[in-house]
Amino acid sequence: MRARTAFIGLLTAAVVGTAAWLVFYSPVLGVRNVEIVGNLTVSADRIRQQAAIAALHPMATVDLAAVEHRILGIRQLATAKASREWPATLKIAVSERAPVAVVPVDGGKAALVDKHGVVIEIRAVAPPSLPVLQLGRMNPSDPVMLAVLKVVSGLPESLAGKVKTVHAGSAEGISFGLNDGRTVVWGGSDRGEEKARVLVSLLSRKADVYDISSPDVVTLK
Incomplete structure (x- = not known):
């Protein structure tokens, strides 16, 4: 056993x-x-x-x-x-990662960045479909760049393709240069969807500057 x-x-x-x-x-x-x-x-x-x-x-x-x-x-x-x-x-x-904007780098090249500011790749020529960021500092941890990327990545496709350049002196002072030469004063990164809807409805009206920083009271110049 x-x-x-x-x-x-x-x-x-x-x-x-x-x-x-x-x-x-x-x-x-x-x-x-x-x-x-x-x-x-x-x-x-x-x-x-x-x-x-x-x-x-x-x-x-x-x-x-x-x-x-x-x-x-x-x-x-x-x-x-x-x-x-x-x-x-x-x-x-x-x-x-999806590129949402272009950051100019040395040698006239273009760095494609995602919504977090991560560089995805560097190209000799910037894709015309992406806006070029023209900021004082190109640091993904900087509040200004974070605000800009939040705004740019949240734009609807119908509007994103019209934005050529993005400028910002502060997180509350974001503005766009459109492909046709017009300027959009966007303001801060708050109320993005509402601002986008207002801007789309206004672009059919002739003006040089569209101030939608306060979407409740817009100004055309």
Whole structure:
């Protein structure tokens, strides 16, 4: 009886040990496919390369947090989420940063920034669809730039395409230069949706300056 019990114990230990080896050390349940979803402009191959997951690395021991951290080294990506899809697929869902404005940099080049002021990429020529920020300081932590980015990123598409330049002496003193030469005095970053609606309705009226800093009392000059 004791021999039988000992045998069963050894057999159980062997089964558990084999299962643990298969899951944690063996390539049998290793990563055979890395699936990338959510990318639009960043290639899946580049994300896989940045993820740096060795082929057939045991699925169970992949450090998902470390994979996400490495992937976010790609500046064009805003988020990354890695997950296991057994038996052999590692899925990586990403979202990309969207450029909302252009910041002039040395050499006449243009830095594309997202709504947080993160530089996504630098181009030789600024895209005509994005407004150029003309501020005294180009620091993402500066209250003036934060206010400007909040305003610019909140503009409706129909209005955003008309803004050529953005000026601001303070967080409450934001103004736009439109593509047709007209000027918009926007004011602060408060009541953005309301200001946008008012401005869209006013642009059909001829004027050089549209002051909507207080959308309750607008001024045209």
